[in-house]
Amino acid sequence: MTPAGSSPDGARGGLSAAWKWGAIPAAAVVSGVFAPILYLVLRAAEADPSEVLQFVFRPRHFWLLWNTLVLSVGVLVVGALIATPLAWLTTRSDLPGKPILTVLAVLPLAIPGYVMAYALLALTGPTGVVAQFTGLVIPRPSGYTGALIALSLYLYPYLFLNLQAALRAADPSIEESARALGCNAWGAFFRVTLPQLRPAMQSASLMVLLHVLSDFGVVSLMRYETFSYALYLLTTTSFDRVYSSWVALIMLAMAAAILVAEARLLRGLRVHRTARGTPRSGQMAELGFWWGPIWAALVVLAMVAVVLPVVAITYWTTQGPLSEWRELLRALGASLQASIPAAVLAPVLALPLVYVSVRQPSRVSRFMERIAYFGYATPPLAFGLAVTFFAIGFEQLLARLGIKQGATPWLYQTLLMLVLAYTIHFMAEAVGPIRAALYQAPPRLSESARALGYGPMASFLRVTLPLIRPGLLAAVALVFLSAMKELPLTLMLAPNDFQTLAMGVWDKTREALFAEAAPFALLIVAVSFCFVVVLLTAERPQVAAAPGPAAAPEREAATPPAEGDGDASLGLAPAS
């Protein structure tokens, strides 16, 4: 690690180009994120000022604040306790079956939080499935414990994925230097390896915290009152848009506080290697006879986090008449139609923002990157209403300008609107992995490419892009998985007569038709499982990288092209 210092020379031209390339996505993101906030402020301003203070500072809100904080911290701690050993075991140990383990560790992402919570409720208690089959009564988790268990099991993969990617990319020679300088193995881990994981840990923690803040599905089923639950109650019981805007603004203020804190922790951090040469894979720690007990513990974890919910849904599926398969297929098509474009668009928009903020850290660039998280932190109901407000305004503007004839909307309640809403809302999911990847991609390499005569774009495409490919893929996967499960925004913004799988689950469960809802949930899980597996196989070259001094294949792509080895097709290569 080098101490924070002036930004490296040689990349200035590239950076201003990056700004140029970043301008459009930046504008899109900023307007997409600020629109809901503007909307909330407009609505909140309708409130009676004398009542606002009383409302905002009522004792109940402090209690909700406390509940939300305690849950967030709890989930973060439990999640980290699960994810850190898992990430280390799958990258730095000789544990057998690491690829399977990696898949198992990521799979809970495929299971919607509400399904996880419902499975926990259905399995436990005196009437639960476990009691029916074994007579063993497991107390039904509820309140804080229930929410903590369900959310930790559901969210730890965020931490795991980020940590694992960071561990893989971390340069072991730094650790080895520490060992050579007299550190023992634990010391090297805590003093060298862990600090290297900080950007990954922080961006993942950010996601976890923001997710807990906005989670509704789990906390409502577990009956644990956080702000988002209170917001829901407020909107359903009093149909009140003004005061619910205040609650949403309080939630955004909490998100802002978290974001500022994280940005401060990240300032001046630089963890990539600065030396010449190619990093190689580290030595694998030998677990010896420990691998048995470790596997046993992991099997228990997988049982609770993956197998039990899946078994529960499968059990329900067999309990009822299989829903009409055509309805299922249509819903699958709808889910894919909305999720795939968003999964591509969000990382594409996030990349320039993150690139500028990592390579040319400044107040403005950092701010732009943080902005993406606000979209995630805005409560879906408020976000959806804001989109409605502005899309309707857009339609009216078009009609007034005479651009649009007739009443058929161009944007409002179209698939495009849903995709754009997903993109803005889930962009934060893309920022984390891309940022972590960029932090670890040495700028020296692209600088060399520039020095060798490549244009900024060519050096980015040929050098940086291959280096951050795993991060980009992870970004696509995370956005896709989230979009597949998303419910409140989809309900509000989807086109008419459009039913996604998640909407199908919702529609049936609200009539308490669990058996008929189960196939929809099962299909969400199945498609997400496939996606996770495909994704992890795509990254396989890294997973399978042999220990030892040989350079990992991914790294070879990163070596700057030799002089004259220009890419003529880009037209940017220098003449030799």
Added chain:
Amino acid sequence: MRLLHVLAVAMSLCVVTHALAQQGGTLTLYSGRSKTLVEPLIQQFEEASGVDVQVRFGPDAQHIATLQEEGAASPADVFWANTAGALAAASNAGLLTKLPQDVLDKPAAFVPSSGLWTPVTTRFRVLAFNTRAVKESDLPESVLDLPKLTQLKGRIGWTPTYSSFQDFITAMRIEHGDAKAKEWLRAMQALEPKAYPSNPPMIEALAAGEVDVVLTNHYYIIRWRAAHEAQKDTVQAYHFAPDDVGNLALVTGAGVLRRGGQNPAAMRFVEFLLSKQAQEFAAERGHEYPVVPGATLPDRLMPLDAALKLGPDLDLERLRELEGTLTLLREVGLQ
């Protein structure tokens, strides 16, 4: 890129089919009722009328918020809600247009004084009991006397977080006052009732003998009995005396939105919902009671005129006063 092409083609196909289907006019419906229960009915209307119905399914509260946000630009013609409280909120917000008197004359009960929406169907709160453990003659005339049955200590089931239960408490507050409602909740708690997260597992528990009586909605009992033909007589519904708050009617209804006032298809749709065909469908499919006399009901439902006399006579629009109920439930530790 291939994906983009597919998307583009799919979207233009949507536009084309949409344009082709417009011959009989179009109707945009915001439905708070679930797709599962109402979609076949909407298809029947489309076939009979030639009108293309565009539906949005979502929770009542979401529709109301969206409608307010859309304002005059709202594409929606009809709001079909799951609860009377939501319709009350919609009429309060000035979203609905007045219905003609001949439409309002059709239902035999629950028509709001505002005339801005019409009831479509109703469900009832009910006490379900296990016939092997409890004799019907031992059950009280009023739900208010349920806590007096001390022999049922630990044998009562309820769903305190479920919305219909909360509506029932709201109705109790309206009918008997907050103090009485609180007293009832405390007295019930003294009998240590078992709380269930939702109704179906509670009915299962009732049949399995885990509890002897449960406070639920009538259609959950019918559904369970239909699924367990052999043991169906284990679980039976008990209605309190007519007008008791324990028989609260949970009314669904529909209103024509401002834009729908100019769309003839909107009124046709509302009239269709009150037709014999639609009313009988609701009874058949969702086990719900019609509100228009003359529909033939399946045996598992009670005669309509008797059913419509069950519920307490209260202004259903006041069921939107849920906030006080949640505060009350919180005070006694049930929320």
